Amino acid sequence: MAIKLNQVKDIGNHPALAMPLNAYARRRYRTPFFIFRETLSAFQLHNGFSISASLSFYAMFALIPMALLIFFMLSHLVVSSNYAIVKLAILTSNLVPKFSHRIMIEVYNVSKHQAVWGAFGMFALFWIVTPLAGALRSAFHTIAAMVEEPSFIKRKIKDVIGVLGILLLFFIFTLMGLGLEKVIDFFNPSATHTKLIDNVSSIVICTVLIAIFYRIFFPARISLKNILIGSAITGIMWIAMRPAFGLFLSLNQSYDTVFGGMKNMFISIGWLYYTFAVFLLGTELISTLHKKDVLLLRGLFGELPKDKEHYLQELMNRYGKIYQRDEYVFRQGEHGLDLYYIVMGKVQLIFPGGTIREIGPGDYFGEMALLTDSPRVADAKVITDHADVVIISADNIETLLMGEPKVAMRFLKHMARRLQHSNHTL
Numbered sequence: 284m285a286i287k288l289n290q291v292k293d294i295g296n297h298p299a300l301a302m303p304l305n306a307y308a309r310r311r312y313r314t315p316f317f318i319f320r321e322t323l324s325a326f327q328l329h330n331g332f333s334i335s336a337s338l339s340f341y342a343m344f345a346l347i348p349m350a351l352l353i354f355f356m357l358s359h360l361v362v363s364s365n366y367a368i369v370k371l372a373i374l375t376s377n378l379v380p381k382f383s384h385r386i387m388i389e390v391y392n393v394s395k396h397q398a399v400w401g402a403f404g405m406f407a408l409f410w411i412v413t414p415l416a417g418a419l420r421s422a423f424h425t426i427a428a429m430v431e432e433p434s435f436i437k438r439k440i441k442d443v444i445g446v447l448g449i450l451l452l453f454f455i456f457t458l459m460g461l462g463l464e465k466v467i468d469f470f471n472p473s474a475t476h477t478k479l480i481d482n483v484s485s486i487v488i489c490t491v492l493i494a495i496f497y498r499i500f501f502p503a504r505i506s507l508k509n510i511l512i513g514s515a516i517t518g519i520m521w522i523a524m525r526p527a528f529g530l531f532l533s534l535n536q537s538y539d540t541v542f543g544g545m546k547n548m549f550i551s552i553g554w555l556y557y558t559f560a561v562f563l564l565g566t567e568l569i570s571t572l573h574k575k576d577v578l579l580l581r582g583l584f585g586e587l588p589k590d591k592e593h594y595l596q597e598l599m600n601r602y603g604k605i606y607q608r609d610e611y612v613f614r615q616g617e618h619g620l621d622l623y624y625i626v627m628g629k630v631q632l633i634f635p636g637g638t639i640r641e642i643g644p645g646d647y648f649g650e651m652a653l654l655t656d657s658p659r660v661a662d663a664k665v666i667t668d669h670a671d672v673v674i675i676s677a678d679n680i681e682t683l684l685m686g687e688p689k690v691a692m693r694f695l696k697h698m699a700r701r702l703q704h705s706n707h708t709l
């Protein structure tokens with residue numbers, strides 16, 4: 284609907300107009316906005332869609348062996364094989380909506396062969412699923428900006444454990460579903476309530492399972508709170524994707540004629556592709572939540588953002604300290620692992636031989652003790668009326684240097700320049 288501006292009489296009284304412009308600018312650095320932007324740009328940076336494409340390719344190969352393994356676990360450990368087939372059909376229809384009946388026929392036929400259930404058969408099933416686990420592992424490492432171990436054997440062992448983990452999660456998923464069915468049967472709620480319970484429980488079960496998955500397989504140690512937030516949002520996105528995907532298909536009826544006999548394959552790969560995209564977006568969100576402080580500090584060691592006053596103000600609010608004239612930030616010989624970034628004012632570094640250096644806004648100090656784990660090599664004294672300083676913890680600097688090669692490079696250049704300068708003045 285078009286807005287008729289000439290009919291809007293009270294535009295001058297709108298509360299938004301009363302808000303100073305810098306309040307909007309400051310919002311850029313408020314946590315939810317900042318995290319949203321950073322998550323999307325990390326997804327783009329890591330080529331999220333192309334990782335989803337390769338994951339959906341591996342998943343297509345892994346589907347039938349995985350379905351067979353889950354069928355094996357269910358029919359041997361929990362329920363009769365007929366019931367296991369029903370449960371599996373529901374599970375596969377969640378994973379690949381239009382292709383599930385084909386998979387179920389294959390699973391049913393293959394499961395009739397005794398050889399599949401022998402030791403060699405089981406090993407073969409596991410082996411075929413490992414590339415999917417491997418691709419997931421490498422995606423996680425890319426997102427966490429961590430280098431993988433080079434050993435092929437160790438990686439393969441991890442992949443096998445990964446497959447076991449994935450199977451276990453599907454197994455728990457089915458068990459939880461079974462438990463829920465029993466509870467619903469017992470209370471016998473109305474149809475609308477059953478639907479509501481179904482939806483809420485789907486989100487809760489998805490959140491719990493995704494959270495367990497991240498907790499075990501994400502290479503960095505992430506707090507439970509961040510994992511739960513990321514998992515809940517991933518679960519909600521995934522559940523919302525079902526109607527969105529249905530709409531997409533109903534608007535594109537022509538895929539039927541374009542893909543002919545391959546149409547179910549097209550839909551399944553498409554569905555897997557978007558499932559992985561949502562999953563990777565959730566992973567980026569968790570990683571961003573984990574690094575949010577570090578990401579905010581990144582601007583200090585590169586080019587300051589355009590709205591640098593608001594940016595520095597936000598950093599001062601969170602990590603800042605104001606020192607008064609003649610106050611010491613630290614003394615030579617003290618132990619400490621923080622790094623100090625000067626926003627305003629001047630600091631004098633006084634070395635034991637009497638050499639003095641002055642540093643001011645935009646400069647930082649204290650990195651030597653942090654990097655070498657040794658005492659401070661100089662006194663740091665404020666020589667202006669006051670000095671506004673952002674204090675950065677060793678943990679944050681370490682994560683920043685490990686995850687951002689550009690920042691690490693600038694850090695090195697800064698140190699080399701200091702050394703050059705010291706050599707000149709010797």
Ligand SMILES: Nc1ncnc2c1ncn2[C@@H]1O[C@@H]2COP(=O)(O)O[C@H]2[C@H]1O
Pocket residue numbers: 632640647648649650651652653658659660661662701702705
């Ligand atoms: N030659 C130098 N020029 C400028 N700053 C220096 C020099 N040598 C040391 N510093 C800084 O002075 C700080 C004193 O505390 P740290 O040893 O933690 O880290 C040191 C560096 O950040």
